[in-house]
Amino acid sequence: MKLEKGIPLIDQHDENGYWGGKFGGNQIAESLNYPIEELTREFEKLRNDETFIAERDYYFKNFVGAPTPFIKLENLTKHLGGAQIYCKLVSKATGGAHKAYNAVVHSLICKRLGKTYIGGDTGAGYAGKMLSMAAAKFNLKCKIFMGTKDVERQSINVFSMRSYGAEVVPVNSGSQTLVDAVSECMRWWTSENEEAHMCVGSTVGPTIFVKICAWSTAQISREMRKQVMDEFGEVPKDMKLINCVGGGSSAAGFWNEWIDYDNIELIGVEAGGPEGSSKHAAPLTNESPIGVLHGATQYVIQDDQGEIEETESISAGLDYPGVSPLHCFLKETGRARYTSASDEEALEAFQLVSKNEGFVSPSLEPSHAFAEAIKIAPKLSKDTIIVVDSCGDSAKDSKIIAERLGYKI
Amino acid sequence: MTSSSLIKSFERVKEDNRAALLTYTVGGDPDKKTSLNIFKSIAESGADIIECGLGHGANIGDGGAIQDSTYRALSGGIKTDDIFEIIEDFKKDYETDVIIMTYQNKIMAYGEEDFIKKCISSKVSGIICVDWPWPLNLDFAKKCKENSIVFIQLLCPTTNEDRLKNILNDAHEVVYYISMLSTTGQKLKVSSDEIKKRFNLIKKISPDKKCIIGFGITADTINDFKDTDACVVGSALCREITRSINEELNPATNVGNMVSDLKQKLSS
Known part of the structure; x- marks a missing residue:
């Protein structure tokens, strides 16, 4: 299975709609x-x-509010030490998400x-x-x-x-x-x-x-490419783009323009669920069996009977047992790395980011991506640029977060 | 050979100058024993061919009544092997052909080769796979054919004429015409005449192929199809199973009664 350069990822499927000859399709x-x-x-x-x-x-531009901000998270970077952390603040798009x-x-x-x-x-x-x-x-x-x-x-x-x-x-x-x-x-x-x-x-x-x-979410990386050039004057040599992955729409858009740059690491973070739970919504991380769900072949969380298994995540947006064929393809070609964060890690990340940055208040979905950034940033040098896609705003999760943290609202 | 048995069933019906009655119920609904009894009762009530659903929870083609049946079977712990056992037991005493209707992930999870082997050993005559369209299904269909199992291609009102011809060209002896754009068990939203017009087009292109008509057919409309090859009633039977369970009645008896009535309406 091979990723082609110079061809948009969305067009790298065969005549039957399969990426890498086996993911996707029209079943x-x-x-x-x-x-x-x-x-x-x-x-x-x-x-x-x-x-x-x-x-x-x-x-x-006029309805969604593109471009969304691209900002350095100065306080978080200082707090963690190590890599410089930036954020593509997609949560500022109309409606609060991508x-x-x-x-x-x-x-x-x-x-x-x-x-x-x-x-x-x-x-x-x-x-x-x-x-x-x-x-x-x-x-x-x-x-x-x-x-x-x-x-x-x-x-x-x-x-x-x-x-x-x-x-x-x-x-x-x-x-x-x-x-x-x-x-x-x-x-x-x-x-x-x-x-x-x-x-x-x-x-x-x-x-x-x-x-x-x-094709629609690709707007995220299209506008970010310009923002990156404005900020750094060139494409940074060591850059990591971290995005949460449920179905995978925001990650696909956040990475689209960068796929041909081999020096840019793409990291997808799936929902690990509550600590100790086995119902992870992380089919890529855990290499779930390949199956057909909703008309497409993909890694999917299922039992030995082909029945889709229930997943459990604090984040409703990541609570999906399958995953985009695009991400199956990116995983299989080795272009992107996938990992997971637990509910608890996501909650901690939410608190740390909100407390340090204020302006950035990620919903529970991108809190998973921040959890990975928080995990790896201290081990990296300051020449490394980490960009997290904060693809959703926490307002819709305030009830869940408050309950988990013991606040009354 | 199982496939020739399915063809023979159609030929017998043709000699009687009527359409074949197919029933659809979900295998294992509400449990193995009752499901087997339902099949026996259906066969004794005169159904020509039994479609046995191997249900899938995340299906994209079933209407409410069949979803309820599927949910009952799956939550009762029914596995693919249980369905094969029900069919095998049924075939020990009955000649009536059994076709499995399922979704691709059930076959994938079981393994294509193993699935076919098991179909042979339990005397399954045919397979319908709702979400495995032509031409993606051709390799699997070929494997079925090699083992004398009829893989039944699906056609629908919006299958354009080129595609229709291509599918019919690759199809085995039997095809299935989805009579309207809907999930199963919805009210018939096209006229019986329109359905028959389409049926006649299929027969014109492939006079030798038997065409089953399904989706939306009930006791009220079944008589309209007596001059066709075959038609299926499914959701009404699944609903009858649900009703019988809720009212603590015997689903096998009630479904059997319903099948007798359908048979009579289709033959009169």
Whole structure:
């Protein structure tokens, strides 16, 4: 399995949609073949259409708020000693996370397809929140599928979705989390695909959804590349880019422009779950068996019967048993390194970062990435640059964090 | 040979000048013993072919009724080997053909070769794999064929004519037409005439292939399909199992009664 240079990662799949000949693909019911072919044709046309690109950029700038800040975390760097720690503050994007990019692009595609109805899945609620926000902006009817357990633990985002006029459908099957929300959303699209468009909230699902999502979040590294050049005058010789990985959409976007730079280390941090728990949402770190989930082949947490196993994480956004085929490919080619952080480490990281930096208050998802930065920074020299993608804001987690830390709010 | 037994079943039905009745229930729902009894009752009530679901929790094609059945089977600890055992036991006493309907991850987790071997030893006649579309399934389909198991390709209303021709060209003796764009068990949202129009197109391209029609067919509409090759009723039966369990009635008897009624409606 080999990574090609000079070819976008999203285009390094074969004719059947497999990266490295085995990850991804379109393992879908025949009923979804036509809408997926239609979407694939439309996307390939649009990504080469200058007016569409201009439209995308306009909304990224004026609706999402690109570029998001790229800042040095002076206090944290001083506190830890060792490597210099920077942060791409994607949490300052509209809605508080990177999910806005994918939501905007899917809404624009939906309109180009002549459809007026859009549906999507959500775990932490960011994807659903941003999709309902974009749907409101672009006058689309919107339906969001969300596991009942997530509806409860992410009630702040549910409130937002409903305020934007979206219908939030609680999904009661299985573990009542993201995995079930995605299944239900795909079932809905199977029935409604003649009139409705589906937005998959991460770089998972059939190949075209992986591509659209990563193409959208690539904005993160596109703008950061310029910020890095402004800051350092060159691409630093020793740079590490750390990102949390659930489905893998923010990491795919954060790394996209840097993949061809061999000297830049890409580190993905999965959810290790509570200390002592075996229900880690870390299929890459633990090399889970390869299986088919939601239309694509990937490392997936499953039992010997092929049944998807429940995962457990303090962070709803990382609580997914599968992972993007892009990350499976990056792991297998050795381009990216994957590790995990526990719930406890993420919570400690949240506290340390918030206390030292104030302006940066990572949600529980990027707190996992900060946990890894905190772990490795002291051992590295000051010539090493660590950049953490703070891809979500902690506001939506305040209830969970307060409870865990024993505060009353 | 199992595959020729499936073909023979279709031929017998054709001689009777009627359509074959296929039933779908989830294997192991609600438990091994009851599930076997349900299959026996279905066979005795006149079903021509039994589709046995090897359910998957994270499926993307099942409607609510079948999801409930799948959930009951899986949470009762039913494993793939249990399903094979149920079929093997059933085949000891009954000639009725059994087709497994499942999802790709179940086959992958079991191992493709082992899955086929087990199908042979438990006398499974055919396999339908919902999320393994043409042409990705061709290697596996070939292995099935080599072992006299019919791999049943799926077609749907939005399969365009080129794709339809290509799939039919590669298909084994039997194909499955998904009558409408939906998950299983939803209300029929296209007319029976439209479904038959599409069925006739398939038959025009491949007159020799038997075409099963499924999704949304109930006692109310089944008679419309009496001039076709075959049709499946699934969700209504799964719902009947749920109702029987909830009301503490015998699911095998009730499902059997329902199948008799369907058979009569399809033959009249």
